Amino acid sequence: MSEGAGLQPDTCGCGPWTTLSGGSPCRIEDDHQANAFLANEAGQRTASANEMISGHREGERRCFRVLDGVVRLVRIFPDGQRQVARFAFPGDFVGLTASERELTCEAVTDTTVLEYDAERLERISDCNPHLARQLARALRDGVDQNVEHVRLLGRRSARQRLALFLKSLHGELGLGDLVPLPMARADIADHVGLTAETVSRAFAELKRRRVLMEIDRNLVRLDLSALTSLADET
Amino acid sequence: MSEGAGLQPDTCGCGPWTTLSGGSPCRIEDDHQANAFLANEAGQRTASANEMISGHREGERRCFRVLDGVVRLVRIFPDGQRQVARFAFPGDFVGLTASERELTCEAVTDTTVLEYDAERLERISDCNPHLARQLARALRDGVDQNVEHVRLLGRRSARQRLALFLKSLHGELGLGDLVPLPMARADIADHVGLTAETVSRAFAELKRRRVLMEIDRNLVRLDLSALTSLADET
DNA sequence: CGGTAGGTTGAAAGGGGTCAAGTTGTGTGG
DNA sequence: CCACACAACTTGACCCCTTTCAACCTACCG
Numbered sequence: 001m002s003e004g005a006g007l008q009p010d011t012c013g014c015g016p017w018t019t020l021s022g023g024s025p026c027r028i029e030d031d032h033q034a035n036a037f038l039a040n041e042a043g044q045r046t047a048s049a050n051e052m053i054s055g056h057r058e059g060e061r062r063c064f065r066v067l068d069g070v071v072r073l074v075r076i077f078p079d080g081q082r083q084v085a086r087f088a089f090p091g092d093f094v095g096l097t098a099s100e101r102e103l104t105c106e107a108v109t110d111t112t113v114l115e116y117d118a119e120r121l122e123r124i125s126d127c128n129p130h131l132a133r134q135l136a137r138a139l140r141d142g143v144d145q146n147v148e149h150v151r152l153l154g155r156r157s158a159r160q161r162l163a164l165f166l167k168s169l170h171g172e173l174g175l176g177d178l179v180p181l182p183m184a185r186a187d188i189a190d191h192v193g194l195t196a197e198t199v200s201r202a203f204a205e206l207k208r209r210r211v212l213m214e215i216d217r218n219l220v221r222l223d224l225s226a227l228t229s230l231a232d233e234t
Numbered sequence: 235m236s237e238g239a240g241l242q243p244d245t246c247g248c249g250p251w252t253t254l255s256g257g258s259p260c261r262i263e264d265d266h267q268a269n270a271f272l273a274n275e276a277g278q279r280t281a282s283a284n285e286m287i288s289g290h291r292e293g294e295r296r297c298f299r300v301l302d303g304v305v306r307l308v309r310i311f312p313d314g315q316r317q318v319a320r321f322a323f324p325g326d327f328v329g330l331t332a333s334e335r336e337l338t339c340e341a342v343t344d345t346t347v348l349e350y351d352a353e354r355l356e357r358i359s360d361c362n363p364h365l366a367r368q369l370a371r372a373l374r375d376g377v378d379q380n381v382e383h384v385r386l387l388g389r390r391s392a393r394q395r396l397a398l399f400l401k402s403l404h405g406e407l408g409l410g411d412l413v414p415l416p417m418a419r420a421d422i423a424d425h426v427g428l429t430a431e432t433v434s435r436a437f438a439e440l441k442r443r444r445v446l447m448e449i450d451r452n453l454v455r456l457d458l459s460a461l462t463s464l465a466d467e468t
Numbered sequence: 469c470g471g472t473a474g475g476t477t478g479a480a481a482g483g484g485g486t487c488a489a490g491t492t493g494t495g496t497g498g
Numbered sequence: 499c500c501a502c503a504c505a506a507c508t509t510g511a512c513c514c515c516t517t518t519c520a521a522c523c524t525a526c527c528g
Binding site: 469470471472473474475476477478479480481482483484485486487488489490491492493494495496497498 | 499500503506507508510511516518519521523525526527528
C-alpha cells in the first residue's frame with residue numbers, strides 16, 4: 001500500500017454504495033455479507049521465513065492479504081533464472097490478478113496472512129460496492145508498484161537501480177533515515193535485475209559516495225536527499 | 235487488452251448488477267446512465283504520428299481509450315533517459331491510475347482516442363456496477379501488461395528481451411507469422427531497456443538464428459515456436 | 469535529385485556477469 | 499562459554515556483452 005493503510009475493514013472511510021443522484025443506499029446487507037465473508041471466510045495463516053505460502057499452479061484461486069511480515073512474489077524462468085516480481089508488506093493484497101497468482105509466494109520473514117478465495121472475493125465484490133472499491137484501490141496500488149518497478153528496471157546503472165529500490169523501501173518501511181532490509185541480497189538482486197555480487201558492490205559504492213552512512217546486513221542508514229539526487233543523475 | 239476485446243459497450247457480456255443471492259437487479263438505470271456518459275461525455279480526438287496526446291502534468295485528470303492506432307506511454311528521467319512504459323493498442327485504456335497519468339502519452343501512428351475525465355469515470359463507476367466491472371477488468375489487463383513488462387526487463391540478454399517483446403507484440407497485432415512493427419527502433423529500445431543499436435543487432439542475430447525470417451522496418455515474419463523456445467533458453 | 473530521419477554496421481571501452489576466494493556472523497552442539 | 503559449521507555477504511580477477519561514438523546505408527519527401 002502506497003501510504004501505509006491499515007487493516008481496518010473500511011480504510012477509505014467510504015460510505016455505503018449510493019447512486020450518483022444521491023438516492024438511497026443499494027442493499028445495505030451487501031456490506032454485512034461481505035464483511036462477514038472477509039472476517040469469517042478468511043483463513044489466517046502463518047509461515048516462517050523462506051517458507052512457500054502458495055506455489056504457482058494452474059488455476060490457483062487463493063489470494064492473500066499480508067497482516068504481518070514481508071513476502072516476496074517469485075517467478076522462475078524455464079532456464080532457471082529467478083525474478084522477484086515484488087515484495088508485499090503489511091496491508092498489501094497478493095494474488096488479486098490471475099497473472100500474479102502464477103507467481104510463487106514465499107515468506108521473507110516470519111509472516112501471517114489472511115487467505116481468501118480470489119474468484120469468490122471477486123464475485124462478492126460484484127454485489128458489494130464497498131468491497132469493490134477497496135479491491136479496486138488495492139488493484140491500483142498494485143499497478144503503481146509495478147509502474148515503480150518498471151521505472152527502476154529501466155535505469156541502466158547498478159547504482160541507480162539500488163538507489164531507487166532503497167527509496168521505495170524507505171517509503172514502505174523507513175523510520176527516519178533508517179531502512180530495514182528484511183530480504184537477502186539475492187532477493188534484492190533478483191528484484192532489481194542484477195546479481196547479488198553487483199548489488200553488494202553497489203552498496204559499497206553508495207557508501208563511498210556518502211549516500212549510505214551505515215550498512216548492516218538487515219539495516220541501512222541513508223541520506224535521503226543524496227539518495228534522491230543520485231537516483232536522478234546520469 | 236490481452237485478448238483483443240473490441241470496443242462494444244459491453245465486451246464482457248455481463249448482465250446487470252445482481253446480488254450474490256440472486257436477487258433482483260440493482261438500479262438498471264445506472265447502466266443507462268454510464269452508457270450515456272461513455273457515449274456522450276467522451277470527446278473523440280485524433281492525433282497524428284508522434285504528436286503528444288497528453289503531457290505529464292500535476293493533477294492530470296484525463297484518461298483515454300484507444301480507438302484506432304498505437305500510442306506509447308513515455309517517462310523521461312531527470313537525466314534525460316527515456317523509457318517507454320508501455321504501448322497501448324485499440325481497445326486499451328490509458329491513464330486509469332494516477333501513476334499512469336504522470337506519463338506522457340504520445341501517438342506512435344496516426345491515432346484516434348476517446349477522452350474521459352478519470353475522476354468522474356471513477357465516481358460514476360462507484361454507482362454503476364457494469365462500468366465498475368469493465369474498469370476493473372481494464373485495470374487487471376493493465377496489471378498483466380506490467381507484469382509481462384517486468385518479466386521482459388528481468389531477462390538479461392538483448393536477444394531474449396527482444397524475443398519476449400516480439401512475442402507480446404505478436405499477441406497484440408500478429409497475423410499468422412507476420413508481426414507489424416508500428417513503432418521505431420528507438421521506441422522498442424526504450425521499452426526493453428536497451429539502446430537502438432543493440433536492438434538492431436539483436437534483430438540481426440535473431441535472423442541469423444532463423445527465428446526471424448524477414449525483417450522490414452515496419453514488419454517482421456517470425457517462427458513463433460523458435461521465438462518461444464529462444465525466450466525460454468539460457 | 470539531394471536532404472533528412474531512421475536504421476544498420478563497425479571499433480573501442482566500460483560495466484556487469486561469472487567464478488573463486490575470503491570474511492562475517494549466527495546458530496548449534498560440545 | 500567456546501568452538502565449529504554453515505550460510506550470507508564481500509571482494510577480487512577476468513571476460514563478455516552492451517554501450518558509446520562514428521560512419522554508412524536506405525527510404526521517403528520535398
